[in-house]
Amino acid sequence: MIDKTITIEDLVEEYAFSVNFLSKKGIRCIACGEPIWGTLEEACIEKNYNQKDIETFVKELNVLAKN
Amino acid sequence: MAIDINKVLKKLGITDVNKGVSTGIEWFDTTGAITSSSSPIDGKEIAKIKNGTLDDYEMVLAKAQKAFKEWRLVPAPERGEIVRQIGLALRAYKDDLGALVSYEMGKVYQEGLGEVQEMIDICDFAVGQSRLINGVSLQSERRNHRLFEQYQPLGIVGIVTSFNFPVAVWAWNTALAAIAGDVVIWKPSSKTPLSAIATQKIIDDVLKKNNVPEGVFNLVVAKSSVMGDNFLADKRVPLLSVTGSTAVGKRVGSIVGKRLGKTILELGGNNAVIITPNADIPIAISSTVFGTVGTAGQRCTSTRRIIIHEDIYDDVKDKIVNAYKKISNKIGNPLNENFLVGPLIDEHSVNAFTNAVEQVQEEGGKIIFGGEVLEGKGFESGNYVMPCIAEAKNEFEIVQEETFAPIVYLIKYSGEVQNAIDIQNNVPQGLSSCIFTLNVREAELFVAASGSDCGIANVNVGTSGAEIGGAFGGEKDTGGGRESGSDSWKVYMRRQTSTINYGTELPLAQGIKFDL
Numbered sequence: 001m002i003d004k005t006i007t008i009e010d011l012v013e014e015y016a017f018s019v020n021f022l023s024k025k026g027i028r029c030i031a032c033g034e035p036i037w038g039t040l041e042e043a044c045i046e047k048n049y050n051q052k053d054i055e056t057f058v059k060e061l062n063v064l065a066k067n
Numbered sequence: 068m069a070i071d072i073n074k075v076l077k078k079l080g081i082t083d084v085n086k087g088v089s090t091g092i093e094w095f096d097t098t099g100a101i102t103s104s105s106s107p108i109d110g111k112e113i114a115k116i117k118n119g120t121l122d123d124y125e126m127v128l129a130k131a132q133k134a135f136k137e138w139r140l141v142p143a144p145e146r147g148e149i150v151r152q153i154g155l156a157l158r159a160y161k162d163d164l165g166a167l168v169s170y171e172m173g174k175v176y177q178e179g180l181g182e183v184q185e186m187i188d189i190c191d192f193a194v195g196q197s198r199l200i201n202g203v204s205l206q207s208e209r210r211n212h213r214l215f216e217q218y219q220p221l222g223i224v225g226i227v228t229s230f231n232f233p234v235a236v237w238a239w240n241t242a243l244a245a246i247a248g249d250v251v252i253w254k255p256s257s258k259t260p261l262s263a264i265a266t267q268k269i270i271d272d273v274l275k276k277n278n279v280p281e282g283v284f285n286l287v288v289a290k291s292s293v294m295g296d297n298f299l300a301d302k303r304v305p306l307l308s309v310t311g312s313t314a315v316g317k318r319v320g321s322i323v324g325k326r327l328g329k330t331i332l333e334l335g336g337n338n339a340v341i342i343t344p345n346a347d348i349p350i351a352i353s354s355t356v357f358g359t360v361g362t363a364g365q366r367c368t369s370t371r372r373i374i375i376h377e378d379i380y381d382d383v384k385d386k387i388v389n390a391y392k393k394i395s396n397k398i399g400n401p402l403n404e405n406f407l408v409g410p411l412i413d414e415h416s417v418n419a420f421t422n423a424v425e426q427v428q429e430e431g432g433k434i435i436f437g438g439e440v441l442e443g444k445g446f447e448s449g450n451y452v453m454p455c456i457a458e459a460k461n462e463f464e465i466v467q468e469e470t471f472a473p474i475v476y477l478i479k480y481s482g483e484v485q486n487a488i489d490i491q492n493n494v495p496q497g498l499s500s501c502i503f504t505l506n507v508r509e510a511e512l513f514v515a516a517s518g519s520d521c522g523i524a525n526v527n528v529g530t531s532g533a534e535i536g537g538a539f540g541g542e543k544d545t546g547g548g549r550e551s552g553s554d555s556w557k558v559y560m561r562r563q564t565s566t567i568n569y570g571t572e573l574p575l576a577q578g579i580k581f582d583l
Contacts, residue, residue: 016414029415032311032367033419037291037296
């Protein structure tokens with residue numbers, strides 16, 4: 001189960017598809033070949049997404065994780 | 068000669084499941100997450116690692132604090148003797164550690180050996196430096212006073228390393244920190260923990276034989292949820308040396324800056340080569356191609372842009388493409404010495420590469436060589452790519468970014484060399500740069516005040532591959548840190564100015580009168 005407090009490191013490791021999903025939203029999870037530090041929420045806020053956007057992303061990621 | 072990786076692992080003490088926390092004397096059976104490390108060469112799991120927990124971090128930190136109190140009192144040349152012996156131990160294990168670096172990270176074996184040689188070189192450098200931790204004697208304005216500056220040990224140095232140089236960067240920092248009287252806590256990349264564990268095992272015997280206090284050389288393999296922001300915010304760690312992306316560096320700078328701690332930041336580069344009509348073209352081509360495809364473009368100093376004068380552009384372009392054609396037959400298992408280019412570290416890096424190939428075309432660039440993901444026998448891991456050459460403009464968004472993969476952009480310039488230098492400087496990063504020219508005016512201009520704005524500015528030497536003797540680091544988004552040679556050792560120390568009154572009177576500075 002993905003929630004907004006998951007670290008990008010864990011997200012990338014456990015849900016590799018997230019990298020492409022977030023890349024399309026302008027959020028870069030990998031830089032210099034390594035996951036960036038911080039949580040999913042922090043990465044989204046860095047790109048000026050609000051809490052509603054973040055909730056939507058989390059829901060969509062969880063749907064993708066089930067498939 | 069084929070390398071038997073199982074023999075290598077056995078010799079280095081790597082088992083199926085490995086402890087990931089060490090204080091230099093003891094290894095700890097931790098209860099954190101059990102992660103695994105896989106080789107990008109064949110995608111196979113190499114071994115598992117028991118990660119540290121928050122309690123382990125606290126335990127190591129306490130031991131490091133205690134060790135510092137002892138270690139700082141050991142005379143610097145004696146500390147240097149320990150580093151000398153570490154250098155000897157690394158020599159003894161050079162082939163094996165080089166092979167493991169190659170297998171776990173994916174760089175070709177020769178570069179794996181080169182990485183271990185860097186560790187040896189910095190140990191040698193640090194041994195000499197241990198007798199040269201010098202201060203300055205100054206002239207006091209007051210009679211019977213002595214004024215001087217000296218350098219004191221700083222404390223705990225946190226070292227965060229990246230996958231592309233999984234062990235050399237630790238050595239750059241640790242050898243200097245150790246002779247400076249500091250103790251270190253190493254958080255290695257989660258992609259290359261076994262190289263770190265092997266290194267720590269190599270130095271174990273030296274530390275035990277010499278009764279080095281427990282806690283001087285520490286290793287903690289841990290996730291960033293265990294050892295991330297808390298490590299950065301920890302006031303008990305006065306200096307953080309972090310190698311990574313600009314994104315990570317900004318986070319580190321922000322958190323450590325809030326507590327006014329010290330940092331050494333070695334971040335991304337966007338390194339350019341300038342080739343002028345006065346260049347020795349064969350040297351320029353050979354050097355540049357090593358810079359673009361060496362380590363599969365995964366060095367901080369890899370060449371990302373080639374800025375070529377319009378008069379020689381077509382000729383140079385053809386020669387570079389021809390060199391790439393030769394390279395295309397030399398991509399494969401990096402442990403096989405017939406190959407010059409190995410895999411990217413993982414699928415994410417492959418995706419970053421293919422995304423860059425797409426984006427440069429969307430922005431109006433043209434692919435003139437490579438850009439494909441390789442398939443078939445020997446490439447089953449999916450991590451091998453054909454290095455890419457694209458014609459592009461410097462202002463493209465993708466050109467302004469660092470893509471950590473073998474994609475290089477050809478950019479045309481016209482007129483004087485200053486125009487090329489301006490193009491080169493017009494990116495956010497400022498790590499490494501070089502010019503190929505036999506014209507002394509062009510060469511001198513490149514290294515003058517109006518020349519390259521990078522931390523490294525070479526003439527007739529490519530961007531990639533620095534010697535340990537010079538200070539290594541870059542400006543702007545590269546972070547501004549310096550490590551390795553020259554006077555980088557000073558960053559690991561506390562600068563202190565002292566005035567001693569050996570007279571019978573109490574004159575104040577600036578002649579101030581304050582009679583009670």
